Amino acid sequence: MHGKGVARGYAIGRAVVMGAASLEVAHYRIAPEDVVAESDRLTQALCQAQADLLQMADTLPADAPRELGAMLNVHRLLLGDPLLAEQTLALIAERHYNAEWALAAQGQILGEQFDAMEDEYLRERGADVRQVIERVLQVLSGSTAMLPDAGSLDGNDPLVVVAHDISPADMLRLRGGRFAAFVTDLGGPTSHTAIVARSMGVPAVVALGNVRELVRDGDTLVVDGAAGVVLVNPSQRMLQEYRDRQVAYTAERAELALLRDERAVTLDGIDIVLNANIELPDEAAGALAAGADGIGLFRSEFLFMGRRSLPDEEEQYQAYASVARIMAGRPVTIRTLDIGADKTLDDEATVATNPALGQRAIRYCLAHPEMFATQLRAILRASAHGHVRLLLPMVTHMHEVTAALAAIEAARRELDARGQAYAKRLEVGAMVEVPAIAIAIEPFAQALDFLSIGTNDLIQYTLAIDRGDHDVAGLYDPLHPAVLRLVANTINAGARLSKPVAVCGEMAGDAHLTRLLLGLGLTEFSMHPQQLLDVKREIRRAHSNDLRVKVATALNRAIPVDLDLLQG
Ligand code: PEP
Ligand code: MG
Numbered sequence: 001m002h003g004k005g006v007a008r009g010y011a012i013g014r015a016v017v018m019g020a021a022s023l024e025v026a027h028y029r030i031a032p033e034d035v036v037a038e039s040d041r042l043t044q045a046l047c048q049a050q051a052d053l054l055q056m057a058d059t060l061p062a063d064a065p066r067e068l069g070a071m072l073n074v075h076r077l078l079l080g081d082p083l084l085a086e087q088t089l090a091l092i093a094e095r096h097y098n099a100e101w102a103l104a105a106q107g108q109i110l111g112e113q114f115d116a117m118e119d120e121y122l123r124e125r126g127a128d129v130r131q132v133i134e135r136v137l138q139v140l141s142g143s144t145a146m147l148p149d150a151g152s153l154d155g156n157d158p159l160v161v162v163a164h165d166i167s168p169a170d171m172l173r174l175r176g177g178r179f180a181a182f183v184t185d186l187g188g189p190t191s192h193t194a195i196v197a198r199s200m201g202v203p204a205v206v207a208l209g210n211v212r213e214l215v216r217d218g219d220t221l222v223v224d225g226a227a228g229v230v231l232v233n234p235s236q237r238m239l240q241e242y243r244d245r246q247v248a249y250t251a252e253r254a255e256l257a258l259l260r261d262e263r264a265v266t267l268d269g270i271d272i273v274l275n276a277n278i279e280l281p282d283e284a285a286g287a288l289a290a291g292a293d294g295i296g297l298f299r300s301e302f303l304f305m306g307r308r309s310l311p312d313e314e315e316q317y318q319a320y321a322s323v324a325r326i327m328a329g330r331p332v333t334i335r336t337l338d339i340g341a342d343k344t345l346d347d348e349a350t351v352a353t354n355p356a357l358g359q360r361a362i363r364y365c366l367a368h369p370e371m372f373a374t375q376l377r378a379i380l381r382a383s384a385h386g387h388v389r390l391l392l393p394m395v396t397h398m399h400e401v402t403a404a405l406a407a408i409e410a411a412r413r414e415l416d417a418r419g420q421a422y423a424k425r426l427e428v429g430a431m432v433e434v435p436a437i438a439i440a441i442e443p444f445a446q447a448l449d450f451l452s453i454g455t456n457d458l459i460q461y462t463l464a465i466d467r468g469d470h471d472v473a474g475l476y477d478p479l480h481p482a483v484l485r486l487v488a489n490t491i492n493a494g495a496r497l498s499k500p501v502a503v504c505g506e507m508a509g510d511a512h513l514t515r516l517l518l519g520l521g522l523t524e525f526s527m528h529p530q531q532l533l534d535v536k537r538e539i540r541r542a543h544s545n546d547l548r549v550k551v552a553t554a555l556n557r558a559i560p561v562d563l564d565l566l567q568g
Pocket of ligand 1: 297299338433453454455456457458504505506
């Protein structure tokens with residue numbers, strides 16, 4: 001069976017199929033005189049479910065994945081939402097549905113509303129609504145949880161949980177050595193099953209459609225969490241094949257983990273800086289744990305998105321300062337607001353004709369000086385707590401740099417007037433993500449302290465490919481000679497003018513491209529924390545000078561680089 005692989009790894013185990021109350025709901029009409037009693041039954045079940053969630057949140061084990069507490073809160077909020085209780089009670093009062101039927105019907109309506117949302121993240125929150133309803137249905141049916149029967153847990157062989165969907169609360173109960181993988185009918189890459197499985201380090205395949213109907217308790221399952229494949233009762237030959245893959249994968253991860261405290265240095269002795277990209281402050285601890293040298297890109301716009309009121313100076317200051325403190329003197333590169341294009345604020349009513357070419361990032365900030373000044377003061381104040389650097393997104397013109405530097409100076413004066421502290425020196429850099437600046441890079445490299453190449457946008461703007469458009473995704477080519485020449489031009493200018501140059505776009509975290517970037521002369525990479533060790537391993541196996549010769553040859557001829565030729 002094929003689904004979406006959302007947490008890497010292999011598992012071989014015995015299937016344990018979990019029930020789903022919502023799939024077995026009783027439908028009947030109640031007598032008009034029973035409406036009050038039936039409504040009470042529903043209200044009590046809602047209260048009981050709230051109390052259960054509260055108790056779970058209060059008794060979370062210390063080693064529980066940190067996402068779980070937040071997820072339990074989301075479920076409590078959904079449970080308390082009047083739309084759920086009031087509309088369900090109305091179905092009981094007006095149509096005389098029994099409580100379970102009314103709840104399942106209302107759940108269906110809400111679920112469909114979420115399914116119709118454009119935003120993938122919001123769409124997946126429909127799963128939370130269904131899980132909350134599942135919980136109340138369990139309370140109504142008198143059962144405490146949709147856990148597997150005790151009988152199916154006999155023995156000590158590894159178990160694979162097969163479910164329609166799994167709520168975060170049930171994931172919590174399933175933690176522990178016996179459960180080797182999760183496979184579900186529903187879910188997507190940002191569903192809770194996916195997030196929690198990844199943080200538990202357990203392989204998971206979601207969106208299988210009807211795995212719960214096709215698999216029986218006790219079946220032998222093989223789960224490939226990277227490919228999204230589930231094999232049911234495979235042959236001995238296939239089992240052996242996957243046992244071998246499992247052993248190889250486990251050995252590979254164990255070997256990689258040993259690299260955490262090793263230097264990222266090439267065979268010819270070039271030291272490479274490996275930084276992490278983060279979106280929210282609470283990811284900083286994970287970056288440190290993964291062995292990052294610093295934060296190369298903190299996408300500050302994520303503090304501003306998905307909310308009605310924007311964060312004020314104090315809230316931003318606390319967020320930035322917390323990252324600076326966690327990173328304890330290591331560099332923390334805070335990018336000023338990169339809003340616009342696909343990242344919009346909730347209160348922005350107008351849609352630009354072509355948002356990616358519109359008032360985005362630094363253009364937006366310079367057009368909203370109050371908002372920009374607030375962020376600059378917050379970043380400056382955070383600089384008193386560590387090594388903070390400031391990064392300007394989507395810079396295209398020198399006058400944008402001049403205006404931004406003047407705004408930073410004005411923010412300093414304001415803090416002086418208030419008597420608030422900030423670091424004496426703040427390095428200021430620019431993202432290189434518009435071809436114009438990559439071509440005419442010298443004055444930017446001279447005026448700024450560092451540069452960071454955003455390959456995601458640089459490729460989009462160079463090749464005229466909308467990075468979010470599926471129809472042209474096949475043309476999005478990091479190896480296009482024009483893209484590589486722009487990257488090379490930027491790195492070379494940095495070397496000539498002694499200004500550090502990093503790559504913080506997705507190219508930096510793709511271990512298949514590590515040798516290519518080393519060959520272009522790159523010495524600073526920034527990526528998602530979970531990619532750090534794969535890239536470090538490539539670096540430690542590479543000979544930087546050999547790669548430089550090979551890549552220069554291909555670039556001079558303006559032909560795409562053959563990645564195979566860069567191997568070994
Ligand atoms: C980039 O464009 O490569 C980049 C790192 O910025 P973002 O992905 O946030 O646009
Ligand atoms: Mg970008």
